[in-house]
Amino acid sequence: MGRSPCCEKAHTNKGAWTKEEDDRLISYIRAHGEGCWRSLPKAAGLLRCGKSCRLRWINYLRPDLKRGNFTEEEDELIIKLHSLLGNKWSLIAGRLPGRTDNEIKNYWNTHIRRKLLNRGIDPATHRPLNEVSHSQSQSRTLHLQNQEAVTIAVAASTSTPTATKTLPTTISFASSIKQEQYHHHHHHQEMNTNMVKGLVLERCPDLNLELTISPPRVQEHDEQFRNRERNNLCFVCSLGLQNSKDCTCDEIVGNSSSGNGSTAPAYDFLGLKGGVWDYKGLEMK
């Protein structure tokens, strides 16, 4: 018993969309909004599968899409997010307003991969190529390590209710990544950071656990950056994109409370204020 097809394939168009089809889809969604993709084609008078309509809208027709070349800042942001998240294109796209997962995936495969290779960096591992070939056994990469952490955290967050009940209120970075994937409206499965760390250490002894709760290494030679480091960092700066026009450090500094007595910088890595990712902000618009 196979699964039923998503549409009647014999009576659907495939391949490139025509201008008329685009117009029909746009006008239908303008009038009725995005809704049930399965029934949309019929309602809109399109001989297309619902999946095809959804893809066309999301990847090409949506009015908020940013067309045109990727900027250098976007490139670097994609690289850093990829090093952390791996091929989680939709999550990466969630941090690049106006860009789609498909667009970023294509851009990665056609441009950034080559760019990294030219820099002598393995695009899959984000480590120097010679290092990767030198010790395969140690080539568990930063992002793989973090993905391990994510996976392990999920195992914890989806564990039995009994186990979940025992968990304190801290939600780890890793778990919050995965929870974002598991829809933000879900009940937050509270989990024990130490439990996750223990599991991570057990499976990935060389994993830098700080990465689960802190931003990438800062550029220590950059005095200006170090000055900022003492304060809270906005998301853009936390990714190493200092001096970006999108920097909002001043707002953060203005909003931050200075009464906690801690000398440690309070990063806002990936919107991870206080160690908890604002996963709502990651959602595809």
Next chain:
DNA sequence: AATCAAGTCAACCGCTCAGGA
């Protein structure tokens, strides 16, 4: 001008997951 290879990207396919019956 013709041919071919490489690059690009829109679209498709198959799979997983959440939610409802």
Next chain:
DNA sequence: ATCCTGAGCGGTTGACTTGAT
């Protein structure tokens, strides 16, 4: 608890474009 359905994701394909020969 199980099954079914719809939505979404990531990998892959293939049509089209561009540049080199």
